[in-house]
Amino acid sequence: MNHYFKSVIPVIESNYNKFTTVEKSIADFFINNQKKADFSAKTVASKLFVSEASLSRFAQKCGYRGYREFIYQYEENFVEKKETMAGNTLMILNAYQELLNSSYSLVDEKQIERIGNYLNKAKKVLVCGKGSSGLAAKEMEIRFMRIGVDVDSITDTDLMRMRAVFQDEDSLVFGFSIGGQKEEIIFLLKEAEKRGAKTILFTANNRDDYKEFCTEVVLVPSLLHLNHGNVISPQFPILIMTDIIYSYYVERDETKKKILHERTLQALEKSYTEKIERK
Known part of the structure; x- marks a missing residue:
């Protein structure tokens, strides 16, 4: 439970209301996605029916220099973690762990x-x-x-x-x-x-x-x-x-x-x- 990494999710969430309609559709994709996949600009742009330039502008609004830097950080979300508990205890501890990770990312x-x-x-x-x-x-x-x-x-x-x-x-x-x-x-x-x-x-x-x-x-x-x-x-x-x-x-x-x-x-x-x- 002590695995910390810089996640882009809280950064996306905190800037959500600043996004255009197109950028919000991009944000929703990254917030809700649960699987590691091909996140290249070409693939994601095609999947979301947006331009690669829109992906770049979205990344910059999140505080990154460009989409490549953004996606490098985003893929940290899929680092494998071992779980040793189950049930409500694990659910609550994981929720707090996610908040701590989010705080680590935002501070x-x-x-x-x-x-x-x-x-x-x-x-x-x-x-x-x-x-x-x-x-x-x-x-x-x-x-x-x-x-x-x-x-x-x-x-x-x-x-x-x-x-x-x-x-x-x-x-x-x-x-x-x-x-x-x-x-x-x-x-x-x-x-x-x-x-x-x-x-x-x-x-x-x-x-x-x-x-x-x-x-x-x-x-x-x-x-x-x-x-x-x-x-x-x-x-x-x-x-x-x-x-x-x-x-x-x-x-x-x-x-x-x-x-x-x-x-x-x-x-x-x-x-x-x-x-x-x-x-």
Whole structure:
């Protein structure tokens, strides 16, 4: 279960809404295909009734230099893996393994380093999300609060709109939206960006217009095309990326942040002990 490879599938999924109708038909083919075959440009173009130039443009929209580079990466999906379990256990573990592989494919380490720099410079951090994304926002607040970050999480729509107007150049705002279309999250990021704040959107849906109001767009895996995705916690892809950011951030001043973390644990233990003694 520890086999990781750079898969193009999450890259295709995250860019899906940017494709033309022809490019979406190409994307659907590669997403749904389960068999290793002849993926030469000539063969695939003939099979899908598209031009080889369309395949090239599709590959470039996915971030590759051309179709040849794209297909070289795509064929990694067919590396043989040995399975030693069966039933629901294997189904769930494989689903999480696929999400981890997808995260591995999407993570941009230079971007993570930039976000670490933003966290170091920010005087206040705001993390926002609705539903399952809201749970991930609360988790991020607790994690980073314990190492000295002045951070709040918000899950209420009205509070998001109110807090948007108080952001400034000292602020760093995270918005969590898998679909990338939560109106209140987009509103918050747009208003914060207008006021000079750094803004970061976590989403599975990459769109060109995000660049107008997002300092960074962190792509996370989508559950849409994942078999049995309905049994996987929706916040899991976001938590993976926040854990990676956390590890990079802690590494910058590991001793100091470990001390702060220990102090928060000690404070919690002291509070618990005092409650027991009062009883």
